[in-house]
Amino acid sequence: MAMIAEHGYHGTGLKGILDTACVPKGSFYNYFKSKEEFVAEVVVRYCLGMKASVDACLEAAGDDPVEGLRRVYELSLRASEIHGFRGCLVGNLAAEIGDADGPCRDAMQRGTGMFREQVVALIEEAQQRHLFREDLSARALADIFWSTWQGALLGMKIGGDPEHLPRVMDALLDRLFRPAKA
Amino acid sequence: MAMIAEHGYHGTGLKGILDTACVPKGSFYNYFKSKEEFVAEVVVRYCLGMKASVDACLEAAGDDPVEGLRRVYELSLRASEIHGFRGCLVGNLAAEIGDADGPCRDAMQRGTGMFREQVVALIEEAQQRHLFREDLSARALADIFWSTWQGALLGMKIGGDPEHLPRVMDALLDRLFRPAKA
Numbered sequence: 001m002a003m004i005a006e007h008g009y010h011g012t013g014l015k016g017i018l019d020t021a022c023v024p025k026g027s028f029y030n031y032f033k034s035k036e037e038f039v040a041e042v043v044v045r046y047c048l049g050m051k052a053s054v055d056a057c058l059e060a061a062g063d064d065p066v067e068g069l070r071r072v073y074e075l076s077l078r079a080s081e082i083h084g085f086r087g088c089l090v091g092n093l094a095a096e097i098g099d100a101d102g103p104c105r106d107a108m109q110r111g112t113g114m115f116r117e118q119v120v121a122l123i124e125e126a127q128q129r130h131l132f133r134e135d136l137s138a139r140a141l142a143d144i145f146w147s148t149w150q151g152a153l154l155g156m157k158i159g160g161d162p163e164h165l166p167r168v169m170d171a172l173l174d175r176l177f178r179p180a181k182a
Numbered sequence: 183m184a185m186i187a188e189h190g191y192h193g194t195g196l197k198g199i200l201d202t203a204c205v206p207k208g209s210f211y212n213y214f215k216s217k218e219e220f221v222a223e224v225v226v227r228y229c230l231g232m233k234a235s236v237d238a239c240l241e242a243a244g245d246d247p248v249e250g251l252r253r254v255y256e257l258s259l260r261a262s263e264i265h266g267f268r269g270c271l272v273g274n275l276a277a278e279i280g281d282a283d284g285p286c287r288d289a290m291q292r293g294t295g296m297f298r299e300q301v302v303a304l305i306e307e308a309q310q311r312h313l314f315r316e317d318l319s320a321r322a323l324a325d326i327f328w329s330t331w332q333g334a335l336l337g338m339k340i341g342g343d344p345e346h347l348p349r350v351m352d353a354l355l356d357r358l359f360r361p362a363k364a
Contacts, residue, residue: 007192008190008191008192008277008278009190009193010189010190010192010193011191011192011193011278086281087277087280087281090340091277091333091336092277092278094277094336094337094339094340095190095269095273095274095276095277095278095336095339096190096193096274096277096278098269098336098339098340099268099269099339099342105340108340109340109341112337112340112341133357135357136353136357136358140349140350140353143334143337143346143349143350144330144350144353144354144358146333146337147329147330147331147332147333147334147336147337147350148326148329148330148333149329149333150329150332150333150336150337151273151328151329151330151331151332151333151334151336152325152329152333154273154276154277154280154329154332154333155276155294155325155328155329155332157276157277157280157281158272158276158280158287158290158291158294159291159294160281164325167322167325168322168325168326168329171318171322171326172326175315175317175318176318176326176358176359177358180362
């Protein structure tokens with residue numbers, strides 16, 4: 001996962017992965033048909049870890065759905081402190097191979113779908129409490145949340161400014177998503 | 183440019199580029215020190231082309247700044263009709279190598295900076311005409327515009343739904359960016 005996050009799909013050779021994991025090539029092919037199937041499994045694991053992290057954020061945020069969403073995007077900041085900043089594994093792979101049919105794309109679709117459901121639930125709750133605007137559906141706002149987050153991660157990578165992501169995301173959560181009269 | 187857009191930085195070998203262009207290796211090194219310097223030049227060319235396309239959008243939109251912004255994001259849709267969908271060359275490279283110091287990153291910074299200035303000018307005009315909200319600076323809205331656009335391109339790649347990008351971007355331009363009382 002670390003190698004693919006750092007070097008991408010094409011930049012990570014199967015040989016390098018096997019050497020790092022001390023696994024002979026024959027064993028690999030007992031479990032995976034191809035590098036692509038292996039990377040799809042990496043995506044699934046990444047998304048399950050993400051789901052667990054989001055659940056932990058929600059628990060930490062108590063019953064404040066907006067605070068929950070803030071902690072979700074802040075996961076990227078914490079991850080970058082620990083691992084150095086590489087962005088989102090799924091976003092990076094989407095940019096590189098997202099349009100190629102196959103098991104990786106299927107895994108990305110399922111993974112982002114799972115994440116979307118978590119975000120939709122939070123936004124629905126914020127709307128029910130009149131904390132967020134209701135002229136757009138929770139699904140529409142969730143798509144904007146994911147898109148803006150992923151794009152801001154790219155902007156943070158290019159610009160190297162760690163304040164970029166919180167600035168963009170807080171403008172979204174504290175201004176654009178708020179109801180007209182709040 | 184087409185090869186890098188399709189296969190990414192690591193997925194495009196120098197040999198493949200030289201073979202396609204029918205250029206001997208020695209000639210290449212007369213002009214570029216490395217593959218990285220060459221790709222940086224590709225980024226510069228891409229961004230200059232983008233700038234010209236945006237200028238053409240603005241001319242076509244007459245004096246309506248919101249229509250201008252709509253035509254700007256629609257550039258991605260037109261590009262995908264012509265070339266098949268590969269997303270934004272700069273966004274894709276940002277995901278893959280955006281955090282690596284060097285000439286490519288410098289070129290991406292300059293290119294996105296140039297684009298940002300064009301978008302800021304349009305948003306300022308929309309704010310002056312009270313078409314857009316004024317509780318956030320034009321720069322803040324421009325960063326959200328770029329981020330959401332780039333993220334929506336990734337979402338469109340994974341999901342394969344050509345309506346995804348216009349849905350997300352029109353919600354931004356026609357709802358979230360509008361003033362509270364409009």
